[in-house]
Amino acid sequence: MSTLFKKSSPGREGVWPQAPSQDLGELLPEGLLRGAPAGMPSLSELDVVRHFSLLSRKNFGVDSNFYPLGSCTMKYNPKFCEDIAGLPGFARLHPLLPQLPRGDELTQGALEVMYETERWLCEILGMSEFTLHPMAGAHGELTGVLTIAAYHADKGNKKTKIICPDSAHGTNPASAAIAGYEVVSIASKDGIVDPDALAEVLDDEVAAMMMTCPNTLGLFEKNLPKIVEMLRSVDALLYYDGANLNAIMGKMRVGDAGFDVVHVNLHKTFGTPHGGGGPGSGPVGVCEKLVPYLPVSRVVKDPSGRFHLRYDYPKSIGYVAPFYGNFGVVLKAYAYMLRLGREGLIKVSENAVLAANYLRKTLDDVLEVPYDRVCMHEFVASADKQSQKGVRALDIAKALLDKGYHAPTIYFPLIVKECLMFEPTETESKETMDQFVADLRDILALAESDPAAVQAAPVTTPVGRLDETRAARNMEITDDM
Amino acid sequence: MPYVPHTPEDTRAMLGAIGAGSVEELFAEIPLALRPKSFDLPEGLSEMATRQRIEDLAARNSNGMVSFLGAGFYDHYVPSAVDALISRGEFYTAYTPYQPEASQGTLQAIFEYQTAVARLMGMECANASVYDGGTALYEAMMMAVRQTKRVKVIVSETVSPIYRILLDTYTRNLKLTLVTVPQAKGATDFAAMQAALDDATACVVVQNPNFFGCVEDASALFAAAKAKGALAIVSAYPVLQSVLKTPSAMGADIAVAEGQSLGLPLSFGGPYLGIMTSTKPLVRQMPGRIVGRTQDGQGRTGYVLTLQAREQHIRRQKATSNICSNQALCALRSLIHLSLLGEEGLARTARVSMENARYAAKKLTAIKGVELLNGAPFGNEFAITLPRSAQDVCLTLIEKGFVPGFPLGRYYQGMDNALLVCCTEKNSRRDIDILAAWMEDAI
């Protein structure tokens, strides 16, 4: 399908505003103007609508496909949340209004949404305060690590290192490094953090350790109390990567369990859509002793019930976002929380864990599950056995696309060979999972009888496997190259 | 239970297959000591009640005010087709396109987005976007630091103060020197920036139009930077970029922008769109995702995420950035918006906005005691000085339902009487006339 630019027909009218009345030369001196047109396409409204409608049909999405994508929590995104984010009272609200004189009064509704969302998150996670500013999960990590750095600097601690388990998301070490820390990786044992391995690297220079629980293998970190105690002994803080929060709402609060800092992904646990890769939202929560270092501004409620933005926090790390984070995403998450309420959120985690275990048990006779015990909201399987016959995890993933399923996460975490990571989420029905397993069984049977057929997948998608080497070597990243 | 499909029968069957007696049994590994001390939350609401609650909150924001507030975030008209297309579930409920065969829609759209923004800036390369314009500016600065292996960054004070405070947070723990060169009556002090250049300088950073709305030409500064081995960075305004001299024509190495003005609602600060473009030699320093064109085994054209060795999931702590996501849906919005307007529509938007700004400037400076801050050429925004506090004037006008602009005293010392006024194609001449009348009264 050709690009928009190739479809352009100069002179064709799109959605144009009224014509200007002055020559451009009257507005600005020639030397400040563009030499040549920008090269935007000229298309009719129907041209554009058809182009993007056709493009949309080349996409999988949760609305049309089961997405058992481990670590990503691809649950259903309620439609009414999208409507709410579009309410003009919010969508047209200029972010600088609160900075005008008595501007808080112009934005009471929005400030209340922020304040209330923070309260919900504090209670769900067991933290003292939250900030909604981080604009994605990785941005939350960076914010959290900067908060940790500010805490240590304020206490006069000389800290240079952050520990990440080898099963960690790649963003963990990257965020720590960008905040100026040296990253120390430790090996897992039986799929979880090994206190002995931690003891070997733990010293006074350790600022923090970044963990997720359940971890990326979907396993609960049984040694958590021990780990908390060890870190406390050197005044190191414990960071919780909230990527896997969907497993534990109402079952464990990370603050109660000893975590000092946490980020949550609203686009995972709280039902806001992934949008093909963003925007997300990664609010950060902290325990009491870290509250002074949170980013500004912060939203507060005065005794009369009015909401205000406050900036006077001298120990704050400063600004991590131009304004208050991805407010539009926060609004959807707030609607989702209101809708589900206390019981609903508990049921989310219960059913996410139920579904993951059901899926694990219904396929563990055909696909090896290296840690085949009760899992939380996700689990990993290994296609190591199949790969000996030439069918790798990648091939199975591609064959699933042909059956209309999005592939599970593959080759992550790095510590399991030929890894396939499944997370069905609470919103998929038993029938969907049963059909999925039946189709997966067919693929695995085919892998035995005709490996080449699986290796040739996918064949029903708009394109087959693409030459990534060619893409990287030729580097054609715009239509003009 | 909304959004959870399991009937009691399903749950029993699933538990049976697992071999567990109850759902609670599945959580047995969480020790009692770690169980929640409280989980005190309200009960859930129906969809209708939730909606009503949130509509009530929306009503508690300012609604229906006439606004001349911009300062980097602009209220342009968004064609209806943008919302219609972006609401397709195939786009917004999709994941990151890691499975390219199932994501050609998202991938081709990002490729087209990269093309559009690169063309707008006159640059060769673009990434798939980052969180917002401020993050884009920070990432651009870090690209320059890595490329030059130098540590000094020279930033004009006419770069948005909202972005400069972000740079400050992000660089606090790094061994970098940020030098801010003071503005000169709202204009960029190019001579002082040039004088600050030395062999340790990684980059110079300017904004065009600058925060005060002035349209400038940084060509001479950029040539001087180049001679010193430093890179040149511009933060631009995409709508006006359709008519203004391009960053590349000025000799910039990296051009970034806040893409909100391209079809995104103001939405109280986000989600927005961080546009990043660069010359080709810098592409491997780019953070975040990049889409490239390639072929499948049958020679069919397709699109994939490429140059991934830069990114955190491969390079971990040595990645160019910790950024994992892009603002894919916002990038798609901007692309649809640009396509609907096209070359002519975008240029008209820029020109009509600029014409309205000139009309407003004329009307406002006709008031006794109101003057332009400087005589520099401006785009769709301009700074004026008032005979009294801009905050006070603002307050008076807000009470009449008009937001007259942004008082500059908040970020610039000695500018308590200065007001930044913005117009887009949405501000009618009638509204401008009323604004001028109210302002005359207020003064």
Added chain:
Amino acid sequence: MFPTDLLYTPSHEWAKIEGDTATVGITSFAQEQLGDITFVDLPAIGATVTQGKEFGSIESVKAASELYSPVSGEVVEVNADLDGAPELVNQEPFAGGWMIKVKLSAKPEGLLDAAAYEENAKSCH
């Protein structure tokens, strides 16, 4: 299995020492592990490299790796062919896929011979 006229590092670089000049590249084992090479980032002529320290990096579709210099000295030549044809590192790691030539400032110490390197490479599987 590995050429015996070269010396090796445990990080899979090789050096061919001729007089006071060394030619440097990565081994056939290393390129296999990386897969299709897409980009090689090398220092400029005149740069100084130090034994055991990073002198560049190499990227494939799915991996990236730093390059560690087996020798110390000044870079006198860079393989410009790799710019347009990084696949040379896959095709001819010990010949056309060479990376830099270094005028030695000191005799390299502790490098492995082919047999010792082969042992080392085996243990990496």
